[in-house]
Amino acid sequence: MPTYRYQMKTSAGETSVGIMTAESALSAAQQLRNQGNIVLQLTPVSNSQTKSLGEKLKALNYQSGPTQRDILNFTTQLAVMIRAGISIRAALEGIADQTENAKFKQILLEIKQDVESGKQFSEALAKHPKLFGPLYINMVRASEMSGSFSQMLERIASYLQQQIETRAMVIGAMIYPAVIGALAIGVTIFLLTFVLPRFAGVFEGKEAAMPWPTVFLMSLSAFMVEWWWAVVIGLLGMVIGFVFFTKTEAGGWWWDGAKLRIPIFSRMFRALYISRSLHTMGELVNAGVPMLDTLAITGEISGNRHFKRLWKSVYTCVKQGKKIANPLQKTKLLPTAVVQMVGAGEESGKLGEVLDEVSSFYARQLREVIKTVTSMIEPIMIIIMGSVVGFIAMAIILPIFKLSTLVK
Template sequence: MTTTMYNPPAEASPSAAVYAPRPKKVKQDDVIFITTQLAVMIDTGVPLTEALDSIADQTDHTGVKAMISDISNQVKAGVEFSAALEAYPKAFGKLFVALMKASEASGTMGEMLIRGSDYMQQERETRKRVLGAMIYPVCMLSFCMLVVVALLIFVLPRFEKIYAGKDAILPAPTRFLLGLSNSLVTYWPLILGVLAVVIGGGVYYFRTSGGRLIADKLRLTLPLFGGMYRKASLARSLRTMATMVSTGVSMLDGLLITAQSSGNLLYEKLWLDLCDSVKEGSSLSDELAKCDLVPRTITQMISAGERTGRLGDVMVRIAVFCEDDLKVAVKTITTMIEPVMIIVMGLLVGGIAMALLLPVFSVSKIMAK
């Protein structure tokens, strides 16, 4: 297997001329479509520049057309295809660029394009699974909060008039809800302002390195969802590593790219530390065995791949295993979350209803007043 060293791009060189304005954003679906089409054309013998020009002519997306035309013009000017792709890091990640570098060295561009397309499709599916598992509980929780706020603002004030002057005999839950309702109605501008400041501050903080680290730690330790996030990060990392190793990219470069695409700072640190250890001569499996973020079974499989000299094939199988495990985790969560959310909503709404009806049970005392 030919090993190709991947050198991260430094500053843009003069040779990588810019012939068209950079598109602000290119969707991953567009990149997958471009890559798949390009792979088919290259495999059927169409020259690279002709294939790029053909794809540019077919697309209706102005930004994508400009990007593909620019890449084609750079290749025609003598720039390597991988170097031209580096000018669009948001569309073509480091892994894809590394695959193209490997293909230029080995003459297997069609195969590498297919691998890159497959990788991006797997990444997209992983994100969709995790997002799909989160959408339902978030929507249900949001709806539940809206119902509670509506009850506190519009329904409870009417009960407050009924119970006016009866504070002394009202149960504590009823008094608490009436007080909360009165506070919301009276101080809602202040409450909205405080919420806006808290949310804005939280968003800003969690975009900092320290905030991101805390958020990533929380994701991995969340009840019910922590295991899913852990499996998603592991599946993404191992899929990246498998793609790198199986295509001949060096281990060190594969570890660096895996760290950058892991999607979690804890896993990013893990792969960067592994890169340093491997650089010093340590075994990948030996170092993984010291980490709690990777299951022991996976470490043992990687160790077997190292011993047999089939690490690339083993990594691909491990990646498939992790993705299947993630599917099971997502399915389990979506199955469990529905009854949990129904119970939560029932407790909240039912609790409010009970607090409002408790005084009715002591109506004789109220009438006596």
């Protein structure tokens, strides 16, 4: 529990100085006031010399930038406090006092100062666009105009929660094959660099009698042992080159397109982008954000350049006075059923409700697809690993049998 050094004036008018522990600075000040004292100064006491290694690592982590989870927690707390009747200035101050991330705490205090100076909350948030994003800022701005601030914060918190969970599911689905693939590569390297060289002396001088799998693997093993550093540099260069390539404009377009074509994974990515786009669009429409702003934000948040281009074309058509469904009918990125439902919602004036239902459907489909992908990857990777290990075992055993036959 943090320690604070305080200076206060007692009810008798005397000045007193001391040290106390409390969960937060706000809690410490409240304890002193409850005793009838006037707090003059309250500063945290550094315990860096007595901190354990775990506490130091924790403190180091607090110095990093805020995460999406931090934004979610802030939004949830702010919604609860506003609904309880606490002013936004006091709510921001209380949340900042309890925030352990130093950078995020500083940002919250800056927002509080902007609000105190007379700025709208959305204006204060707009000074930190990378942290809060256009969806967050525009939904808050819409709520300020409609007077539904606490309800809108709850909707934003629900949106952030779903996006975090979806991101975690997709990353989890990608990590599994990556781990299995790394294990397969590690086993293969071990066999080539440690096991096969042990048989090199046995097969030396008998190359003519060895089958081609053995010759191939023995040559590959000798190359790996001799030039392992070149192989490591080459693999690292390929990975770094691929990452830098995908950061370029041409590489980004190619990679975003590849994710929509890769077997097994394409269904997962397509469901992810459709769910994210329609969920974002639905939230903004229901929040009362202007349609052009909604389409622009949807394109930015979609997460794929091809979907971003799609929503940009919709933006252009709507700006010209056309309906949303018109450009959607010409794309292959969205299923025909989705386009028809969007068109029906637009005609009936219930576009927000339709988008919520469709995005919920694709969110469920995404979870099902992730389970399917994970269940399909496991046997595929087992087959690949078994084939590699089996090929290496066969390459070792075949010449032994052949040599024993020649000896007889």
